[in-house]
Amino acid sequence: MRVLITGAGGQLGRALQATAPGTVEISAIDVDDVDLTDAAMLTARLAVEAPEIIINAAAYTAVDRAEEEEDLALAINSDAVAIMVEAMEQSGGKLVHVSTDFVFDGTSSQAYQPDDARAPISAYGRTKAAGEDHLRDQDILVRTAWVYAAGGANFVRTMIRLMKERDELGVVADQIGAPTWATGLATTIWGLIEKGAAGTFHHSDAGEISWYDFAVAIAEEAQQIGLIERIPTIKPITTSDYPTPATRPAFSVLDSSTTRTVLGDTHTPWRENLRAMLKEEKALG
Template sequence: MNILITGAAGQLGRALLATAPEGVHVSYVDRTDCDLTDPRAVRELVRHVSPDIVINAAAFTAVDAAESDEAAASAVNTEAVATLVAEHQGKLVHVSTDFVFDGTSSRAYRPDDPRNPLSAYGRTKAAGEDALRPGDLLVRTSWIHSAGGANFVRTMLRLMREREELAVVADQIGAPTWAPGLARTIWGLLDKNACGTFHHSDAGVASWYDFAVAIQEEALALGLLKRAIAIRPIATADYPTPATRPAFSLLDCSATRALLQDGDVHWRVNLRRMLEEEAQFG
């Protein structure tokens, strides 16, 4: 089977390459190799690679920047998806976000729950979902992190080294996701020839404050931090941002776990794995 992965330089793209099953031939590009917002470039890429399946891990993920430049976010998150659908006749695997939901649910969001994005980023990702065909595969996820990537975990580590105290939002609830675990789920869904919408995040529930506290505890245990600092919980209203974020965006992953017949791995276990890898970078 011939697979093309876009966004190969990102956290998920790298994880997909590292976890690719035996017997799968993988071609990959990042934004320096192919401008997905250029239909001619996409057409030439698909013609050259002739993939059976395209896994689209490319995305405009600067949530706050999207508020002032929604057109740029739309070019990657919406229009590029439509171009891939138009130029590639086989299955497209597309990765989306918990930000397509408005955070008003009293339970974890199921794949078929109504969407109501609150931000430009969420709107462009929802529109990208709408470009997919019935035979395509949509995987929504949340709060991605991996060793060496640009993410909340590594930002917290840097700030914990630089500061004596941190204030972290405690009233936005969801679940972290380790990129290699997400990648394995995507490969597993492809092995099952799945189509439609599935959710994947690590098991458990957290606020950003909970996540930050766990990062410090695990990093101290691994020697990534020399000393503990005070971490103070604050409300979203105390940390205004250009983009409105959902207050509750936990994803219901039960259908994914049932299809793949694999167990849930708690986010703290995967955080420890990520930090163990981070420690190897020295």
């Protein structure tokens, strides 16, 4: 099976390559290989690669900057997806597209189901929702949230850096969600492909926490394995204390039960995956 991975240099792209089944023939492209805003270039590259499956792990993810660059975000998060879908339509292939909790408005009091109504409240969320709209019934849509991986640009590594530099941190405590270890997400994606799945699925680690809760756990686990020497004071703050150009969903927990049923696997707790990631981070030096 020939699989093309876009966003190959990102956290998920690297995890997909590391966890790929041995039976898969992988091609991987990143921003240096193809400009996703160049329709002709992307179309030509897809024709050359001729994949049976595309896993689209590429995205414009600068949430705050998207408020001023919505056209650019739309070109990458939606227009490029339409081109991938068209290529798969012509070849009889399938697109696996990765989306986000930001397509929801965060007003729910319970975890979002795959078929819940979308109501994005940011430019980033709008462009990702637009990308979802191009998918066909036979494609796979996987929504996720709070993705992190060893060596990547993410909340976990930012916290570790700040904990080494500062005696006190303020972290938002009124935004609730669930982290996602990129390795677990990649494994789920390969599993859905192997099962011949189609439709919309959710994946994040088990549990629901605030960014503040996550920061406290990062500090505890990082100190235990020697990534940081001491735990600084971590204070809970509100979203209004830390204003950003883009509005974040206040509650964006994704219900992954359908995904777990299809794959027949367990829902790994977020802290267990955090521990595994931090061990990898330490090994990187």
